[in-house]
Amino acid sequence: MNTNKNLSVVINGLVKENPTFVQLLGMCPTLAVTTSLKNGLGMGLSAAAVLTASNVLISLLRKLIPSKVRIAAYIVIIAAFVTLVQMSLNAFFPDLASQLGIFIPLIVVNCIILARAEAFASKNDVLSSALDGIGTGLGFTAALCIISTVREFFGFGTIWGISIYADKIAPIAIVTMPPGGFIVLGLLIALINYIAAKRKGDKAS
Amino acid sequence: MSDKNNQTEIIKTGTILFLITAVAAFALAIVNSVTAPVIEGNNAKKQAAAMKNVLKDAAEFSQLTLDSQIDKSVSAIYSAKNAQGDLVGVCVSVTSSGYGGDIDMIVGVSTDKKVTGVDIISQSETAGLGTKAAEPAFKDQYIGKGKIDKVVKSGAKENEIDAISGATITSKAVTKGVNTAVSAAEEVLAKEALK
Numbered sequence: 001m002n003t004n005k006n007l008s009v010v011i012n013g014l015v016k017e018n019p020t021f022v023q024l025l026g027m028c029p030t031l032a033v034t035t036s037l038k039n040g041l042g043m044g045l046s047a048a049a050v051l052t053a054s055n056v057l058i059s060l061l062r063k064l065i066p067s068k069v070r071i072a073a074y075i076v077i078i079a080a081f082v083t084l085v086q087m088s089l090n091a092f093f094p095d096l097a098s099q100l101g102i103f104i105p106l107i108v109v110n111c112i113i114l115a116r117a118e119a120f121a122s123k124n125d126v127l128s129s130a131l132d133g134i135g136t137g138l139g140f141t142a143a144l145c146i147i148s149t150v151r152e153f154f155g156f157g158t159i160w161g162i163s164i165y166a167d168k169i170a171p172i173a174i175v176t177m178p179p180g181g182f183i184v185l186g187l188l189i190a191l192i193n194y195i196a197a198k199r200k201g202d203k204a205s
Numbered sequence: 206m207s208d209k210n211n212q213t214e215i216i217k218t219g220t221i222l223f224l225i226t227a228v229a230a231f232a233l234a235i236v237n238s239v240t241a242p243v244i245e246g247n248n249a250k251k252q253a254a255a256m257k258n259v260l261k262d263a264a265e266f267s268q269l270t271l272d273s274q275i276d277k278s279v280s281a282i283y284s285a286k287n288a289q290g291d292l293v294g295v296c297v298s299v300t301s302s303g304y305g306g307d308i309d310m311i312v313g314v315s316t317d318k319k320v321t322g323v324d325i326i327s328q329s330e331t332a333g334l335g336t337k338a339a340e341p342a343f344k345d346q347y348i349g350k351g352k353i354d355k356v357v358k359s360g361a362k363e364n365e366i367d368a369i370s371g372a373t374i375t376s377k378a379v380t381k382g383v384n385t386a387v388s389a390a391e392e393v394l395a396k397e398a399l400k
Contacts, residue, residue: 061225066218073225080229084236091240094247098327173334 006131013135019112020143021192026112029103030144031181037160040148041141042096043103046089048137050081051113055121055133057081062122074117075108082107112140150184151175252311256283256296259313259322264288266296269393278382279389284397285313292316292397295390298326301382304374305329308338312347312386316394320347323383335375343369344379352387353380 019025026047033043054077058065065073086104089097097104107113116136121129153159155176157166165171174180256266263285271282281298294315301308306329313321325339337343346366347353354364356377361367368376 064221065225066214066221069218069222073222076222076226076229080233083233087233087236087240087244091243091247094244094251177331 006128009128009131010135010138013132013137014139014142017136018139018143019115019136020140020147021189023112023115024189025115026110026140027185029106029110030147031178031185033100033103034144034148034151034181034184035155035176036152036158037145037148038096039099040144042089042093043100044137044141044144046085046100046104047107047110047112048134048141050078050085050107051116051137051140052130052133053081054078054113055116055129056126058117058121059124059126059129065122070122071114071118074114078113078117079108112136147181147184147188150188151180154184155180255311255324255326256285256313259311259324260285260294260296260315261321262287262293263296263313265290269295274392275389276385278385280309282389282393284393294321295393297386297389299382299386299389301378301385303328303330303338303378304335304372305331308375308378308382310379310382310386312383312390314387314390314394318351318387318391318394319349320351320383320387323347323379325379330375331372334369335372337369337372338375338379343367343376347383352384356380 013019017023020027020030029043029047033039054074057077058074061073061077082105085107086097089100089104116132120132124132149159153164154172155174157164157169157171172180175184253266257263265286265288266283267286269282269284271279275282276299278300279297280300283296283298284292285294285296287293294313297312297314299310299312301310308328308330309326311324311326313323315321323344325344328336328339330336330338346361350364352364353366356366356368356373358370359367366376366380
């Protein structure tokens with residue numbers, strides 16, 4: 001029963017309450033970094049690492065943190081983890097760090113992380129909080145990978161930097177620009193809603 | 206009495222918040238002491254690789270002090286010597302403002318005041334248009350030239366540059382940066398020659 005519950009926490013974050021496609025949280029980094037699959041994956045995994053670590057720590061401290069200053073305490077904890085990630089990326093993955101640029105420090109204000117701290121980690125035990133962090137983090141990563149694959153394929157004609165048709169047909173440059181980000185995101189959400197509605201309909205009939 | 210309770214609560218709350226920030230600061234300090242030297246090494250390596258790229262004959266670089274005559278957009282000048290210890294030119298770090306923000310670049314200038322290479326270190330130009338400035342097809346145009354008089358649409362003559370189509374502002378910005386670098390190099394080289 002317990003394993004089932006744990007698994008459902010992960011699945012919940014990954015699919016049912018997918019932070020990007022269902023809850024529409026963290027739109028700013030989502031639109032900004034998803035111009036290539038490499039960036040999307042790097043951003044997603046960095047945010048997932050911060051989310052999991054901050055969820056665990058906030059859950060551990062949930063009885064100690066006075067409710068009056070909880071938001072301040074959460075922000076300090078999240079900011080510390082983000083800075084750790086930023087320093088490690090700069091030291092060990094400098095290329096990725098320079099690609100992601102300002103969006104690494106901006107993980108601090110990524111509302112997914114604060115939302116999970118407030119809505120989940122502050123009320124649940126350490127294990128569930130860790131699993132929630134992993135589930136939501138992977139959900140965010142998966143969403144970024146899907147968006148960035150679409151944008152990279154149509155906008156640059158490449159996938160993971162490998163040319164698919166870039167040298168034969170001119171790619172659609174607007175897809176890599178901010179308006180293209182909104183268009184791709186909107187279309188993907190429409191597609192996901194369509195599939196979800198269809199599955200619901202199938203079940204009902 | 207309730208006043209007293211209130212006071213203890215404020216102190217307790219403050220202490221806990223202080224402890225959390227103190228622990229966070231301590232953890233960051235430890236990680237920083239590990240990563241800071243690595244980051245510095247990475248940056249130095251990147252800088253050296255970029256300089257070597259724009260001035261291929263050079264083997265050794267040393268940073269020169271900037272005097273007040275040199276344009277403010279120049280952030281650093283390195284003199285470059287070859288393996289025999291002869292001066293082969295200078296590398297100039299220069300910033301020019303482009304279409305989407307600052308363009309940081311390194312320009313290599315030989316002792317006869319010709320550009321030996323241009324490398325874009327960081328830029329935020331329009332993807333697919335302005336970003337083409339970093340491609341050899343555009344930036345290698347500067348090689349062998351001195352100061353550029355004009356950016357043209359096509360058919361560049363001596364001391365002219367063909368603009369990237371759709372990115373005239375970027376092309377002009379890079380050209381301005383190169384020209385600033387050449388002027389700075391001329392001043393520095395004139396001084397080095399007196400030594």
